[in-house]
């Protein structure tokens with residue numbers, strides 16, 4: 001049994017590890033376009049900030065660790081073409097040499113690539129790139145290019161185009177390095193994955209840390225500013241009301257999201273779905289014989305929304321693991337995502353799970369969202385912090401649909417959102433959250449856990465129909 005995984009990040013490696021674990025006799029090959037298998041790209045901002053001192057520390061496992069599990073790694077090797085009927089994969093090795101490899105089962109984990117927004121100067125023959133201090137950020141190669149700019153050009157100012165979670169993490173990282181940051185976001189508020197009310201709190205945290213935040217501002221053009229010294233780059237943007245905005249900087253980071261990398265799969269005949277991602281069933285089967293796919297290149301089944309595109313590391317790990325099992329003949333199903341996410345922004349953290357108010361409405365629920373606040377632990381014990389909560393429940397059924405939290409980075413925001421994620425996963429009502437037997441000691445919590453207080457605030461405001 002020869003299993004071949006294309007891609008050496010979360011999905012491909014998870015598939016390979018799981019297959020090797022279940023059947024140590026399986027012959028597992030992982031084909032990786034670069035030399036950095038199993039690197040935590042989620043950790044890139046913390047290497048850029050200097051908190052992680054060596055890039056090698058970002059490896060979940062070293063090449064030797066991976067090979068010790070029995071898998072064969074083909075690094076700096078690109079999968080070029082899949083011959084589905086012949087069950088063969090055409091590879092181009094480090095020197096460009098071509099090779100045909102046979103497989104019994106193939107797992108595609110080609111992931112995602114950064115979106116290149118339509119900004120003049122970013123594409124085309126005279127496009128500005130990493131050597132000019134203009135960067136996209138997704139791979140370890142991109143990271144090394146960013147670090148070269150930081151070390152060689154010592155930028156005093158940077159412009160970050162995009163204020164999604166990666167853009168925010170990078171603002172944090174660059175400020176930690178002493179770089180003055182302007183953040184441009186075309187949407188009306190930063191971090192569009194939470195309701196604007198919480199986005200406004202994130203905005204305030206950025207501003208309090210000295211980041212210039214320009215929301216409702218769309219970057220249109222990047223160019224050289226005419227000198228080779230500080231302020232060598234210019235961004236021209238416009239606001240929602242049509243006003244022109246200009247900023248100069250020594251470095252520009254374009255972080256406006258990702259799109260699935262599906263060229264290889266599509267050329268092999270795989271069907272594409274939401275946002276052009278590879279259509280897979282819950283068993284991660286593509287519909288092409290003996291070809292599975294997982295991670296950022298595939299559609300994601302959402303437990304409340306059905307098919308979505310939700311590129312996240314946690315999801316890629318789970319889907320990869322399932323693809324690895326099923327490649328060996330199992331019939332495991334991906335149970336679905338809730339889009340649970342958390343991000344640290346300087347001293348604060350923001351998290352969400354399930355649906356935002358608008359998403360719930362668009363999905364046909366009758367959502368009511370109630371905002372409230374509670375302490376992370378008893379206020380009489382030193383160091384307590386307020387947590388702002390937004391609880392979204394369905395007016396018709398009382399079911400919990402979503403929760404969003406914002407509070408200090410030491411207020412256990414991540415683990416608290418996981419209570420809500422577990423509740424939504426299990427179809428609980430908002431009211432039933434109060435019945436959960438959760439832990440308490442004054443330095444770490446309250447008799448009513450903050451999330452339970454958020455649920456009770458929702459129940460106070462909402463009169464449910466007699467069910």
Ligand SMILES: Cc1cc2nc3c(=O)[nH]c(=O)nc-3n(C[C@H](O)[C@H](O)[C@H](O)COP(=O)(O)OP(=O)(O)OC[C@H]3O[C@@H](n4cnc5c(N)ncnc54)[C@H](O)[C@@H]3O)c2cc1C
Nearest residue numbers: 007008009010011033042079110111112295296312313314
């Ligand atoms: C800065 C940053 C921070 C992030 N933070 C978080 C976070 O905090 N939490 C979270 O859940 N997610 C986070 N993510 C998202 C997360 O990293 C991705 O969802 C995850 O890496 C997806 O894994 P993947 O294996 O599907 O794809 P990718 O990581 O995109 O990897 C694709 C792999 O395929 C290889 N490949 C592509 N084409 C070929 C080919 N033709 N031949 C051979 N190899 C090929 C690539 O070299 C790579 O190894 C972050 C992402 C970034 C960039």
